[in-house]
Amino acid sequence: MKRWWSLVGKEWRGSWTVILLALAATIGFDTWLAIKAPVWSARINGGLAFGLSFIPFVGMGIAALVVGYYTMRNEWRDRTSLQLLSYPVSGAGILWAKLLVAVLGLGLITVVATVGTWFVTQRSSIPYSTIMSATEDILRLTPWERTLDIIWMVVCSILGTAFIVAVGLFSFTIGTIVPRISGLIAVIVYGLTWYLTFAFAPHAMYAFSFVPNPGLIVYTGLGPMAARKVIPLLPFWPTIMGTVILILIAGKILELEVDA
Amino acid sequence: MGISFDESVPIYTQIMKSVLWDVATGALLPGDKLLSVRDFAKQAKTNPNTVQRAYAELERMGVVETQRGQGTFVSASPEIAREVRSEMTTAAVESFVEEMRRLRYSDSDIISLVSQQLAKTGTNSSNGAAQNGPSTTNDHDGGVQ
Amino acid sequence: MPAIELTDVHKRYYRSHALRGVNLSVDRGKIVGLLGPNGSGKSTLLRICAGLASPTSGKVQVHGQDISIATKAITAYIPDIDSFYSWMTVRQAIAFESSMFDDFVLADAMDLVRELKLDPDNKISSLSKGQRGRLKLVLAMSRRAELVLMDEPLSGIDPPSRTAILETIADRYRAGEQTIIISTHEVLESEKLFEDVIFLSEGRIVLTGEADQLRAERGKSLNEIFAEVC
Numbered sequence: 001m002k003r004w005w006s007l008v009g010k011e012w013r014g015s016w017t018v019i020l021l022a023l024a025a026t027i028g029f030d031t032w033l034a035i036k037a038p039v040w041s042a043r044i045n046g047g048l049a050f051g052l053s054f055i056p057f058v059g060m061g062i063a064a065l066v067v068g069y070y071t072m073r074n075e076w077r078d079r080t081s082l083q084l085l086s087y088p089v090s091g092a093g094i095l096w097a098k099l100l101v102a103v104l105g106l107g108l109i110t111v112v113a114t115v116g117t118w119f120v121t122q123r124s125s126i127p128y129s130t131i132m133s134a135t136e137d138i139l140r141l142t143p144w145e146r147t148l149d150i151i152w153m154v155v156c157s158i159l160g161t162a163f164i165v166a167v168g169l170f171s172f173t174i175g176t177i178v179p180r181i182s183g184l185i186a187v188i189v190y191g192l193t194w195y196l197t198f199a200f201a202p203h204a205m206y207a208f209s210f211v212p213n214p215g216l217i218v219y220t221g222l223g224p225m226a227a228r229k230v231i232p233l234l235p236f237w238p239t240i241m242g243t244v245i246l247i248l249i250a251g252k253i254l255e256l257e258v259d260a
Numbered sequence: 261m262g263i264s265f266d267e268s269v270p271i272y273t274q275i276m277k278s279v280l281w282d283v284a285t286g287a288l289l290p291g292d293k294l295l296s297v298r299d300f301a302k303q304a305k306t307n308p309n310t311v312q313r314a315y316a317e318l319e320r321m322g323v324v325e326t327q328r329g330q331g332t333f334v335s336a337s338p339e340i341a342r343e344v345r346s347e348m349t350t351a352a353v354e355s356f357v358e359e360m361r362r363l364r365y366s367d368s369d370i371i372s373l374v375s376q377q378l379a380k381t382g383t384n385s386s387n388g389a390a391q392n393g394p395s396t397t398n399d400h401d402g403g404v405q
Numbered sequence: 406m407p408a409i410e411l412t413d414v415h416k417r418y419y420r421s422h423a424l425r426g427v428n429l430s431v432d433r434g435k436i437v438g439l440l441g442p443n444g445s446g447k448s449t450l451l452r453i454c455a456g457l458a459s460p461t462s463g464k465v466q467v468h469g470q471d472i473s474i475a476t477k478a479i480t481a482y483i484p485d486i487d488s489f490y491s492w493m494t495v496r497q498a499i500a501f502e503s504s505m506f507d508d509f510v511l512a513d514a515m516d517l518v519r520e521l522k523l524d525p526d527n528k529i530s531s532l533s534k535g536q537r538g539r540l541k542l543v544l545a546m547s548r549r550a551e552l553v554l555m556d557e558p559l560s561g562i563d564p565p566s567r568t569a570i571l572e573t574i575a576d577r578y579r580a581g582e583q584t585i586i587i588s589t590h591e592v593l594e595s596e597k598l599f600e601d602v603i604f605l606s607e608g609r610i611v612l613t614g615e616a617d618q619l620r621a622e623r624g625k626s627l628n629e630i631f632a633e634v635c
Contacts, residue, residue: 006504014492083488086455087505088478180419258457267596267626270617302576305568306597307436309580310617 004093011101015071019105022063023112026056030116037123053120056113060106064161067102068168069186076176076259085258092251095169099247102165103158110157145217152214156234163239166246167193173250179259197242204238211237263304271306275314283323283334283341284348290341294324294332406469408433408552408584409454414463416449416608423449424460425608433468433551434581436574436598438616439588440627441605442635447588448485450605451554454586455482467552478506481550483541485557485588491530495523495540502544514547517577521569535566542570546577553585559595567594574598596627606635 030053037049075081084094141149167190175186215230263278265271282288294300297315301308315332318324323344326332334341360370409431416424423446431437441447452458453465456472467476489498495518503509518525521539523532532540538558545553558574559567575598578585589595596602602619604612611634612619616627623630 003505006501010490010501013497014490078491079484079486079488080490081488082452082457082482082484082486085457086477086480086482086484088474089505090474178419255456256459265597267593267628268620268624270620271597272617297580298576301578302572304597305571305575305594307600308575308578309435309600310597312580 003087003089004097007089007094007097008100011071011097012104014074015101015105019108022059022105022109026059026109026113026116029056030113030120033120034116034123037120041124047124049120049124050117053113053117056116057110060110060113064102064106064164066168067106068098068165068170069172069190070168071098071102072169072172081258085254090251091254092247094254095166095173095247095251098169099162099165099243103162106161106165107158141217141219149216152216153233155214159236159239159243160234163243163246166243167197170246170250173253176259177253177257193246201235201238205232205235208235208237213237265304265306272310272314272317275300275304275306275311276317279314279318280323280344280348284345286341288334290334290338291336292334293330294334296331406433407431408468409586410464410466410469411450411453412464414450414453414460414465416446416453416458417461423608424453427463427608427610429603429610429613431584431586431603432601433584435600436578436585436587438592438596438599438602438627439586439605440590440592440602440631440635441588442590444607445590445605445635446608447590447605448556451482451556451586451588452484454552455480455554457482476552479508479551481506481545481548481553483545483553483555483558485560487537489529489537489540492528494526494528495532496525498529498540499525499544499547502547506548506550508549510547510549513577514543517543517547517573521573533563534561535563538562539566539569542573546573549579549582551583553583555585555587557589558587559589559591571595571598592626592628592631599627602627604631604634611635 033049033053040048075084085091171186171190171193172182174189175182175184178185213232213236215232217228217230219226219228263274265274279288279294288294294315295303297308297311300306300311304311315324315326319326319332322335323340324332324334325336357370360373365373407430409429411427411429414424414427414429415422427446427450439447439450449458453460454467454472456477459472465472467480470476490501493501499511499514499518503511503514515525521543523536523540523543527536529537529540538561542558545555558570562570571594574585574587587595587598596616599616602612602614602616603610612630619630620626625633
């Protein structure tokens with residue numbers, strides 16, 4: 001375990017310049033928006049700054065899609081893959097370490113971006129209290145239901161990010177099987193994996209509907225006859241299983257053969 | 261220790277020869293400590309096992325003795341040193357004579373060649389300083405007891 | 406129990422047959438030279454023993470076990486190419502290596518760093534090729550690894566560094582406890598280090614034996630024998 005944490009430390013040390021850059025960009029952007037927000041609220045639209053403050057989140061989404069691939073590719077580009085796999089660690093262990101650091105890094109930037117958005121909202125003409133009461137009026141959530149929903153959304157983003165990163169890690173690793181066209185194979189596998197994910201997500205959700213699943217609590221309308229539903233943002237168990245399976249398979253492939 | 265190895269000849273025999281030569285010339289006196297296996301290997305950039313083998317052979321011959329934890333020492337007995345010197349001498353003389361005979365010199369020619377060379381290079385001193393004519397005060401036992 | 410045992414090992418890549426039926430048993434506790442020209446399969450053989458590649462067919466065992474995390478823990482592998490994290494400093498590289506292996510001795514590492522004239526706070530990206538070669542050696546020889554695999558440790562290295570590397574190997578090698586396999590095609594300088602030698606050509610072993618015995622039998626240096634058989 002100590003070795004694994006050392007791997008995590010190495011991943012973190014190798015990534016923190018990129019993370020710092022992204023943090024700086026996010027803080028800079030949100031600060032600029034916060035400065036402009038009152039002006040825009042008065043002249044153009046109250047919701048403009050608020051809307052634009054979601055750009056960092058889009059950036060995070062794109063980053064999540066590619067970080068898995070790139071963190072592996074860097075090992076191959078720098079030939080450090082040889083050193084890494086000569087260590088007494090499992091292939092899966094190496095991938096879990098990369099996954100953890102990627103999720104933590106993205107999570108950190110997301111938190112900062114969220115704070116930034118909140119800040120921007122404060123300075124726009126859409127008061128925070130309006131949004132919050134809207135959830136009560138429109139969604140008719142009690143405070144504890146709202147809290148649960150927020151927790152569930154956070155869990156979903158973490159799980160979802162982990163799965164997205166895992167797909168990237170998996171695709172690159174499969175690509176290494178045929179070194180000459182590794183990039184091509186990686187892209188094909190990447191596309192295929194996502195296709196299969198969406199194709200079989202409903203089946204997976206059905207299969208796991210027989211076990212307890214967390215979900216988002218919503219009310220389907222206003223009035224006393226509104227139904228209370230719990231909808232999953234993400235299929236909880238399938239996502240976890242999918243992530244684990246992708247990492248385990250990729251790990252085994254790393255242990256079999258490493259090129260540089 | 262400036263051995264230069266001939267890589268076409270077994271290394272361990274060359275190591276042995278180098279030690280024997282040092283004993284014969286008095287560079288290593290009875291009781292002197294040999295370089296440790298590791299130091300020797302490091303200086304010569306050679307395999308410590310090979311050095312160990314050479315030392316073991318020398319110990320089998322009685323030329324050196326290993327004292328546990330202390331190192332390898334030249335045998336304290338002066339007879340051993342004399343024996344080594346005499347064996348090296350015999351080997352050197354035999355090899356020289358054979359070579360001269362292969363060059364087809366007669367015995368008397370060989371002797372005069374030797375005398376001439378001795379005269380040219382002066383007394384039997386280790387730094388081979390040139391002197392005027394042959395010296396008559398040679399102590400042929402040199403520095404070896 | 407041999408240090409390494411290969412039984413009828415074949416390794417095929419898409420266009421090449423790198424190892425063709427290699428049968429090999431390397432005794433423990435010796436420095437062994439793996440000699441062969443470029444492309445003879447030396448690197449492939451070492452990578453398989455280090456667990457970085459799997460044979461297409463045949464069996465490989467280290468200390469009587471199949472290659473696994475356990476065998477990697479007792480193996481020190483120096484690849485022929487540079488595989489450092491260039492953002493690390495020398496000190497960080499040592500610390501990282503130390504965290505990966507239980508048999509790493511930090512004191513030895515700092516000793517060697519001083520002996521081999523490396524600056525601990527230099528970034529690896531700023532090191533010369535010779536310095537990187539020396540650092541590779543520090544990482545491998547600071548361990549009590551039972552098996553050390555060196556792939557072309559002298560290749561492309563400046564002469565003073567080569568001398569330093571050879572001296573360090575001779576000095577730090579723990580005779581009888583460690584098995585060191587050094588692959589090279591530059592036989593001249595390193596041949597005095599080898600107790601046993603294996604000559605590899607085009608993926609096949611063409612000759613093995615004890616170095617001094619081969620010298621006695623053939624009256625030639627290993628370099629000359631190398632030129633003959635490979």
